[in-house]
Structure formats: structure tokens, C-alpha cells
Amino acid sequence: MPAPVLIVGSMALDSVKTPAGEVKDTLGGAADYSGVAASFFAPVQLVGVVGDDFPPEHLEFLRSRGIDLAGVQTVAGGKTFRWAGYYDFDLNVAHTLDTQLNVFADFQPTLPDAYKQAKYVFLANIDPALQLQVLSQVEDPLLTVCDTMNFWIEGKRDALLEVLKRVDIAFMNDAEARQLTGQLSVIKAARALQALGPKTVIIKKGEHGALLFSGDTHFAAPSFPLEDITDPTGAGDSFAGGFIGYVAAQGDTSAATLKKAVVYGSVLASFNVEGFSLNRLRTLTQADIDSRYRAFQEIAHFEDISLI
Ligand code: AMP
16 A cells, blocks of 8 residues: 555535536646546545535545645634636636635644554645645654646745755746746756755746756656647646555656656646536546557657767
8 A cells, every 4th residue: 555645735626617618617737637636546644624615525625635634724614615617718818806815824734643643745836834834743744745827826925945955846837947946948947946945946938848956857747649738737746646656556766756646646637627627537448548648658758869
């Protein structure tokens, strides 16, 4: 049995419009997307908060994926975090219309005892002050990973810099990495992020794949060329969840494992964007994941030039 992955992040009701359609108050949130993606590889312990307007069937769905909800609080009379946004034909850019922190504004995460021994920790997108509170309660983690977004880069920069000092791996999309570091080149932005703390930085470039910077080397993974993209929401979170879930399942953090984890992250993200909300992940099977991993190998394979 792989070691569990501890995840803290937003649990949300999202309203999203894309060129393919529109959904209102649907299941979303960084912790939900990344938790469900990670659950295909390893057990997940979730930390978060919802209001009593959060439909019980969403909690049931998370439980049905084997996700431990002992660290999820439900606030009586409280309202769940809500995010509203839209995408134009550039599906890499999410336009935020509204962010309501609601119950996250006063959330004080207290980890159940069983969570404090977590070896793999993913600080998914949420207030970096909450990410720090969770991190400080974990006793002896093996791998700590964080994600964030422009909302927190603008609003909670100092706390975010503190998080970056303390994690092993940081995920960011290319625009966020540029915004945080002030560097226009993605390569320089990634190096500047490494200088802030994390040994490894993973830059997500949406439908153009992801770059992994570790030490002074880097690795480029393409994204899977999909014919139909329905909703890019949660691509980054399902990528990160697939990544850390795979690493936990392997139980090692070698460079070779991290590279494969980037590809598994891309596989999970590529499925996620095929439907609104987490809908595609509801029917996803291990066989689907394995066959898309193999398809990835095909499209990214090069012969050694000396063999041609
Ligand atoms: P992404 O993987 O970047 O597409 O993340 C999408 C998810 O992020 C949505 O389901 C939102 O509920 C969530 N989200 C949006 N804004 C924030 C925020 N400021 N803090 C935490 N989560 C957010």
C-alpha cells in the first residue's frame, strides 16, 4: 500500500463558462481536483472546509475514491468557497469573475493525528498562510510540493515567499512564474523561483505541456493533443495530483521518477479537461490512464541521432 498523500486546498463550488458550454455551482476546488487525481495512485488525506450548502453527494463522491475526509470541516450556517470564471478561445487563460472565500476566510486547519505523519504533502492552491499552518503540523515529510495562483501572488506575497522557502517542489503556470519573479523568460523565471527555495520547479504551460527544472537540468513534457477540450478548469490541479500521487506510489523521489510523474500528471490533466467539473475523472479507469501514458510515450519518443 503506497504512503498517503496529504492535500490542503480549496474545496469549491465553481461557475464556469467555456466556448463548449456553461455550468453553475458545480464541484471544483484545487483540493478536490488534485485529491481525486492523486487517488488513482495513492491514498489521499484531505484538509479543507466547506459550508453546509456543500451538497453531500460531493463528499460521497470523494469518499467513493477512497479519500480520507477526517481533515475536512463543515461549518454550520457557513457558505462554501465559490469561484466564477470564463475561458475564451485561448483556453490557457482563466478569467476570474468572482472569488468568494466564505468559510475559507476564518479557516484554522487542525490536522487529525494520523495526518501528522504524512510523508507526501501537497499544498494545493489556497491562502499561503493556510498552507504554512498545515506544513508546520506535519512532523517529518519526505516531499513537500506547493501550487498557487495570481490571486495569492498579488494578495499574500510575503506568506507565499515563506511557503516557497520551505517546500521541495513548486508548481506554477508560466504567467504566474513571470508575475512572481518579474522575469519575462520562463527559463529565468524558473531559475529565480529555485533561488527562492524549492530545488525543483515545474512550470505548467497549459496545452503546451510542462517543464521540470531540477538542479541545473530541465525536462520538457508535451501535453496530450486532444481533439475536444471542454473545460480547462482544474487542469493544473489534476496535473499536480497525478504527479504527487505517482511519486508516493513509487516511494522514491529520484529524477527518473519525477520525470515519469510529470507525464502521469499530464495524463490526468488531459482527461480532466475533456469534461466540465470533475466529471471525466468520475468514469476514468486505470486502463485509460495506462493507455494514454503509452500514447504519450509514442508522441514524445526520439531516436538517438547516431542510430538514424
Ligand atoms: P486550475 O487547476 O488552476 O484550473 O484550478 C481551478 C480551481 O481553482 C477551481 O476549481 C477553483 O475553485 C480554484 N480556485 C480559483 N481561485 C482560487 C483561489 N484564489 N484560491 C484557491 N482556489 C482557487
